[in-house]
Amino acid sequence: MKRVLTIQDISCLGKCSLTIALPVISALGSETVILPTAVLSTHTMFQNFTCKDLSDQIEPIGNHWKSEGVTFDAIYTGYLGTIEQIDKIRSLFRTFRGENTIIIVDPVMADNGKLYPAFDMDYVKKNAELCAEADIIVPNITEAAFLTGIEYREEYDIGYIRKLLSALSELGAGITVLTGVSLEKGKTGVVGYDRKTGEYYTYQNRKINAAFHGTGDLFSSTCVGEILRGKDWRDAMRIAADYTAHTIEVTLQNPKKPWYGVDFEATIPDLIRLE
Numbered sequence: 001m002k003r004v005l006t007i008q009d010i011s012c013l014g015k016c017s018l019t020i021a022l023p024v025i026s027a028l029g030s031e032t033v034i035l036p037t038a039v040l041s042t043h044t045m046f047q048n049f050t051c052k053d054l055s056d057q058i059e060p061i062g063n064h065w066k067s068e069g070v071t072f073d074a075i076y077t078g079y080l081g082t083i084e085q086i087d088k089i090r091s092l093f094r095t096f097r098g099e100n101t102i103i104i105v106d107p108v109m110a111d112n113g114k115l116y117p118a119f120d121m122d123y124v125k126k127n128a129e130l131c132a133e134a135d136i137i138v139p140n141i142t143e144a145a146f147l148t149g150i151e152y153r154e155e156y157d158i159g160y161i162r163k164l165l166s167a168l169s170e171l172g173a174g175i176t177v178l179t180g181v182s183l184e185k186g187k188t189g190v191v192g193y194d195r196k197t198g199e200y201y202t203y204q205n206r207k208i209n210a211a212f213h214g215t216g217d218l219f220s221s222t223c224v225g226e227i228l229r230g231k232d233w234r235d236a237m238r239i240a241a242d243y244t245a246h247t248i249e250v251t252l253q254n255p256k257k258p259w260y261g262v263d264f265e266a267t268i269p270d271l272i273r274l275e
Contacts, residue, residue, distance in 0.1 A: 002030040002228040003071070005096070006221075007058075007089055008078030008108075010036040014043030015261025016214035017078055021221040025076075027268045028225030033072070035061060035092075037085050045213055045260060053081065058088040062095060072096050076224045078217060079108040081118065083126045093133050102227065105134040105173075106220040110142040113152045121146075132172035136233065138220050140180045144168055158183060158191070162200065165193040175233050179219060182207060190237045201234045205241055208248045212262045219244045222271065239274050246270060 004025055010018040018034050025032045035058065041050040075096060080086055093103060107127045109119050124146045131137045131147065141164065145152035148167035153160060161181055168176045177192040182204075189204035219240045226236035251262040 002073040003033060004030045004074045004076060004224060004228055005033045005035060005072045006076045006078070006224070007035040007037060007080070007092070008217075009038040009040060009081065010034070011040045011043040013041065013260075014046070014213065015264065016043050016217050020214055020217045020264060021076070021078065021224075023268065024218065024221040024264065024271070025225040025228070027272060028222075028229050030073070030225060030228045033070075037079075038081055043213060043260065055082060055085050055088065058085065058092070062092050066095060070096075071098055072101055074102040074104060074224060074228055076104045076106075076220070077130070078106050078220065080127075080130075083123055086123075086126045086130050090130060090133060102136065103134045104136045104138070104220070104224055104227070105131050106138050106216065107131055107143050107147065108216065110146055111140060113142055113145075113154065115146065128171055131168075134173045136175040136177065136223075136227075137168065137171075137173045138177045138179055138223065139168070140216065141178060144178055147171065158202075161191050162193070165191065165200070169193055169195040177223075177233075177237055179216065189241050192234065192237060194233075201237070203234075203238045203241055205245055208245055208252070210248055210252055212248060212251060212258075214261045215244050215248065218247060218262065218264055239271075243267070243271050243274060 006021045008017045022032050022034055036054055038054050039052045109116055128147050144164045165176050174195050177190050179190050181191045182188045186207055187204040188207040192201040222240035222243050223236045226239050247262045247264050247267045250267050254263055
């Protein structure tokens with residue numbers, strides 16, 4: 001059985017970050033080890049949430065694993081709250097990166113043309129250093145624009161997307177995938193670039209006019225699980241895009257109208273059957 005380490009925060013209520021990564025990757029057949037960077041009572045769309053930073057635990061936990069001879073087939077990072085955490089996690093990469101360990105970074109920090117309130121350009125530069133050590137990165141268009149210094153556009157064509165991918169690949173990752181790419185009306189999906197072969201991959205499915213917290217985490221976690229399941233990165237991205245869209249559709253059918261996350265728990269059996 002493959003073993004994956006995922007490093008990100010845990011929201012006790014909220015369906016995002018580790019509360020998505022742990023069940024989804026586990027359901028796809030990999031042992032999922034977690035390293036929480038912070039514990040929140042809820043995710044940040046709730047009012048008056050509590051937050052306990054765990055930066056001081058990252059190094060001791062890593063040292064304990066090292067003393068136990070623990071190894072990982074993959075390391076997957078999501079939302080990281082501080083520059084200090086990124087430095088600590090880069091150190092973990094160096095400690096636990098074996099010859100065949102895959103490192104996947106989702107540089108969560110921005111959307112809709114803006115950085116999240118807690119972040120600034122110093123954080124962007126540090127996140128670029130983290131991406132440089134990854135095998136696969138999966139930013140959205142906003143994050144890609146910040147990471148590369150290329151102007152963000154809400155309207156774009158495939159030329160702009162390929163320009164972003166080319167600039168991102170110069171950071172160092174072998175596979176670069178842009179998420180949330182809409183190349184025609186009513187469609188959305190991913191465009192990826194393999195730096196080694198120079199090949200692009202584009203996948204578009206039906207765009208659903210709804211937005212839920214945690215769908216990016218769902219996509220990335222599914223990619224990780226599928227890659228460790230033995231899927232080619234292109235197939236992993238396609239499956240993740242289809243599964244995320246399917247889960248949004250199922251969530252929209254829920255008469256209780258959940259607002260803070262998607263009903264991925266109801267669709268995990270469908271994910272396991274996807275090919």
